[in-house]
Amino acid sequence: MLSLKQIRHNTDNLSYLIYGVRDAIAIDGVASNEILKFIKRGKLNLLFVTNTHGHPDHTSGNRALLKGSNARCIGYEELVNCGAIKIEGQEIKVITTPGHTDDSVCFYFNNILLAGDTFFNGTVGNCFSGSLENFYHSIKKIMALPQDTLIYAGHDYIQDALHFAKKLEPDNEDSEIYLLNYNPAHPVSTLTSEFKVNPYLRFNERSIVELLKNHDLPRDTELQRWLSLMTIE
Numbered sequence: 001m002l003s004l005k006q007i008r009h010n011t012d013n014l015s016y017l018i019y020g021v022r023d024a025i026a027i028d029g030v031a032s033n034e035i036l037k038f039i040k041r042g043k044l045n046l047l048f049v050t051n052t053h054g055h056p057d058h059t060s061g062n063r064a065l066l067k068g069s070n071a072r073c074i075g076y077e078e079l080v081n082c083g084a085i086k087i088e089g090q091e092i093k094v095i096t097t098p099g100h101t102d103d104s105v106c107f108y109f110n111n112i113l114l115a116g117d118t119f120f121n122g123t124v125g126n127c128f129s130g131s132l133e134n135f136y137h138s139i140k141k142i143m144a145l146p147q148d149t150l151i152y153a154g155h156d157y158i159q160d161a162l163h164f165a166k167k168l169e170p171d172n173e174d175s176e177i178y179l180l181n182y183n184p185a186h187p188v189s190t191l192t193s194e195f196k197v198n199p200y201l202r203f204n205e206r207s208i209v210e211l212l213k214n215h216d217l218p219r220d221t222e223l224q225r226w227l228s229l230m231t232i233e
Helices: 032-041 062-067 076-082 132-143 158-168 174-180 191-197 206-214 222-229
Strands: 003-009 013-019 023-027 045-050 084-087 090-096 105-109 112-114 150-152
Touching: 003 032, 013 032, 023 032, 023 084, 032 045, 032 062, 045 062, 045 084, 076 084, 076 090, 076 105, 090 132, 132 191, 132 222, 158 174, 174 191, 206 222
Parallel strands: 023 045, 112 150
Antiparallel strands: 003 013, 013 023, 084 090, 090 105, 105 112
């Protein structure tokens, strides 16, 4: 069974190491020093280095990780072509999620989603790709995962995200419960809790539809509701 190590870097960046008994893979390893120390202590073999997308706040640790190990870097095209990475006989599924960037992917294993900047705890990423429709389809892929999926994001934006969610839905009592469960030392949520508070999964809820109506925004179809919701600041 594979395990997950989450490492905070600077203020809000989150790096990840997936590892088994012998082998490991670093994802968004900007916290390269901490990862290499963990690898050494655990007498692990770092096989691969890869990323959820190509932004430098996620890729800047790659060079140090490759220099400090015998790992090989897996780029976007290879991730898409292979569809999964295998460590110690277990597959880590690659889910293409264009929207935040065209090269965005998520990694899924053991009921865990490493969502990068596609999906944050309590919110979603900015759409730097310019295609909100692609982003919508990517979010729908995440929504289709098992409800007890654990969501690990590329940044810890939980407090700001919930502040905005409460602004949109001030009567949503689940927002307070969500914040009470927030642990800065280990930011994570379940897909179930995201459906209760994350407005970008709640575009079919009556309160969100009413919000769009009050803003005089298109809301007849699910895609229209998503596109409209993404315009609200």
